[in-house]
Amino acid sequence: xxxxxxxxxxxxxxxxxxxxxxxxxxxxxxxxxxxxxxxxxxxxxxxxxxxxxxxxxxxxxxxxxxxxxxxxxxxxxxxxxxxxxxxxxxxxxxxxxxxxxxxxxxxxxxxxxxxxxxxxxxxxxxxxxxxxxxxxxxxxxxxxxxxxxxxxxxxxxxxxxxxxxxxxxxxxxxxxxxxxxxxxxxxxxxxxxxxxxxxxxxxxxxxxxxxxxxxxxxxxxxxxxxxx
Amino acid sequence: xxxxxxxxxxxxxxxxxxxxxxxxxxxxxxxxxxxxxxxxxxxxxxxxxxxxxxxxxxxxxxxxxxxxxxxxxxxxxxxxxxxxxxxxxxxxxxxxxxxxxxxxxxxxxxxxxxxxxxxxxxxxxxxxxxxxxxxxxxxxxxxxxxxxxxxxxxxxxxxxxxxxxxxxxxxxxxxxxxxxxxxxxxxxxxxxxxxxxxxxxxxxxxxxxxxxxxxxxxxxxxxxxxxxxxxxxxxxxxxxxxxxxxxxxxxxxxxxxxxxxxxxxxxxxxxxxxxxxxxxxxxxxxxxxxxxxxxxxxxxxxxxxxxxxxxxxxxxxxxxxxxxxxxxxxxxxxxxxxxxxxxxxxxxxxxxxxxxxxx
Numbered sequence: 223x224x225x226x227x228x229x230x231x232x233x234x235x236x237x238x239x240x241x242x243x244x245x246x247x248x249x250x251x252x253x254x255x256x257x258x259x260x261x262x263x264x265x266x267x268x269x270x271x272x273x274x275x276x277x278x279x280x281x282x283x284x285x286x287x288x289x290x291x292x293x294x295x296x297x298x299x300x301x302x303x304x305x306x307x308x309x310x311x312x313x314x315x316x317x318x319x320x321x322x323x324x325x326x327x328x329x330x331x332x333x334x335x336x337x338x339x340x341x342x343x344x345x346x347x348x349x350x351x352x353x354x355x356x357x358x359x360x361x362x363x364x365x366x367x368x369x370x371x372x373x374x375x376x377x378x379x380x381x382x383x384x385x386x387x388x389x390x391x392x393x394x395x396x397x398x399x400x401x402x403x404x405x406x407x408x409x410x411x412x413x414x415x416x417x418x419x420x421x422x423x424x425x426x427x428x429x430x431x432x433x434x435x436x437x438x439x440x441x442x443x444x445x446x447x448x449x450x
Numbered sequence: 451x452x453x454x455x456x457x458x459x460x461x462x463x464x465x466x467x468x469x470x471x472x473x474x475x476x477x478x479x480x481x482x483x484x485x486x487x488x489x490x491x492x493x494x495x496x497x498x499x500x501x502x503x504x505x506x507x508x509x510x511x512x513x514x515x516x517x518x519x520x521x522x523x524x525x526x527x528x529x530x531x532x533x534x535x536x537x538x539x540x541x542x543x544x545x546x547x548x549x550x551x552x553x554x555x556x557x558x559x560x561x562x563x564x565x566x567x568x569x570x571x572x573x574x575x576x577x578x579x580x581x582x583x584x585x586x587x588x589x590x591x592x593x594x595x596x597x598x599x600x601x602x603x604x605x606x607x608x609x610x611x612x613x614x615x616x617x618x619x620x621x622x623x624x625x626x627x628x629x630x631x632x633x634x635x636x637x638x639x640x641x642x643x644x645x646x647x648x649x650x651x652x653x654x655x656x657x658x659x660x661x662x663x664x665x666x667x668x669x670x671x672x673x674x675x676x677x678x679x680x681x682x683x684x685x686x687x688x689x690x691x692x693x694x695x696x697x698x699x700x701x702x703x704x705x706x707x708x709x710x711x712x713x714x715x716x717x718x719x720x721x722x723x724x725x726x727x728x729x730x731x732x733x734x735x736x737x738x739x740x741x742x743x744x745x746x747x748x749x750x751x752x753x754x755x756x757x758x759x760x761x762x763x764x765x766x767x768x769x770x771x772x773x774x775x776x777x778x779x780x781x782x783x784x785x786x787x788x789x790x791x792x793x794x795x796x797x798x799x800x801x802x803x804x805x806x807x808x809x
Contacts, residue, residue, distance in 0.1 A: 230735075231636070231639075231640060231694050231695075231696075232696060233639070233640045233643035233644060233647070233693065233694070233696075234636075234639055234640065234643065236643050236647065237639060237642055237643035240643075240646065255735075256735045258735075277632070277732075279731075279732055279733050279734055279735045280733070280734070280735045301631075301632050301633075301634075301635035301636040301639065302631045302632040302634075302635050319635065320635055320636065320638075320639035321635070321638050321639040321642045322639075
């Protein structure tokens with residue numbers, strides 16, 4: 223599995239590299255000492271894993287994630303608790319406190335999975351004011367277009383993401399995410415029940431109670447998929 | 451009052467001076483009260499006709515033994531108060547004591563008067579005995595009550611002042627910034643890397659790290675330290691940060707010789723430098739310069755800490771805690787006589803602190 227080390231301190235990177243020699247399954251695809259370098263390297267190597275320092279000059283670790291279309295698996299490395307708590311909230315794979323204990327590194331690495339395919343979106347990074355999330359796609363039950371932005375519904379949160387619904391759609395797995403109408407894409411795995419709507423279209427209720435009205439055309443396609 | 455040294459020493463100084471003031475006030479009060487009492491008595495007796503010489507003698511004596519009796523009584527009450535501070539029983543003791551004093555005063559007044567005039571003490575008419583007795587009793591009672599009131603108010607004031615002092619000391623302690631934990635752990639991490647790369651440098655850094663920790667832990671006992679001590683610790687701190695920032699951090703330190711012995715609050719220069727590093731180095735991928743200059747002028751210590759960068763609008767993540775903290779500490783220690791200012795230079799930000807010689 224390909225990993226990138228992103229940290230502004232040379233000694234910290236060297237230390238992490240040394241620690242990773244105990245894990246031959248991790249191939250270090252590169253090192254970056256700031257956000258710009260990191261973004262370039264990620265585009266170039268499409269890694270499975272980022273070992274990401276939170277506090278860096280210029281761009282923080284969160285800033286880096288925000289600029290990524292598809293977010294690899296992330297293990298945050300941090301010197302102190304304050305950011306660890308934040309990292310936890312964003313649902314990173316794990317977070318490691320510097321100096322890093324080899325046992326903790328092993329535990330974190332054991333959660334890393336290879337990428338399923340190169341084109342599919344697996345995770346998105348969302349920031350809403352002070353809060354941020356790395357959202358796994360299966361947790362998203364509804365995507366709503368709001369101009370050039372998309373509202374992402376998951377776990378009771380619904381922050382905006384800086385990408386259009388159409389742009390997102392091209393990266394989604396069509397077997398899971400289904401276009402309900404011009405405004406909305408729903409996650410088929412979250413469908414709770416399907417009713418006949420007023421205008422002949424279908425009305426889908428998602429788990430959690432959210433109702434989505436299907437367009438006439440898409441109702442027909444949904445009938446086929448669900449073999450109703 | 452300003453906090454000068456360790457808290458306990460300051461408190462003691464404060465207590466002693468108050469005790470002295472109290473004694474002076476007490477004696478003045480004694481003299482004034484019994485003096486007036488005796489003077490009024492003398493005036494009345496002179497007007498009603500009597501041997502002036504005898505009257506003066508008896509009233510001077512009255513003044514002396516009244517002061518003496520109440521003084522002894524006050525000593526007793528204070529001893530008792532230490533052992534048993536119950537207010538109600540204290541009051542009972544006061545009343546009983548005053549009665550005894552009044553009786554003694556009455557006996558003395560009559561005896562001395564009789565002796566001076568060559569009469570038998572028993573010759574005093576009953577009404578006169580009662581009159582003198584009551585006079586004494588009321589007199590001493592008023593004296594005592596006024597005095598007790600004053601003392602209680604003074605004790606209360608002292609308690610409040612002490613509390614204020616304690617609050618101040620606590621505020622100061624809270625403001626004396628701890629080592630930034632972020633720095634602490636980053637530092638340990640760098641040293642861990644150095645152990646493999648450059649063991650000798652790693653050893654040096656561990657020693658410096660220990661010095662910085664020790665300074666921080668011991669600091670609580672003193673509110674100020676010689677600037678030379680603070681400068682040494684800042685040198686350690688900068689050496690440690692240099693390990694992290696490597697060639698991104700460039701430092702230049704100049705300290706005028708007369709500044710070295712001057713007193714500063716501990717960790718004040720460190721906090722300024724930390725702030726400079728945070729804004730001038732850590733946020734800039736290309737790093738920057740930090741210049742430290744210490745000099746003295748008109749008995750004031752002047753610190754300049756200059757870092758690359760520009761004063762911009764505060765970022766939302768900026769708490770401005772560092773500088774606010776320094777300001778509050780300076781204010782608590784020196785009032786308005788110390789100052790901290792920030793200004794833009796050409797491509798630099800200069801923090802200037804002025805610290806007066808004494809707290």
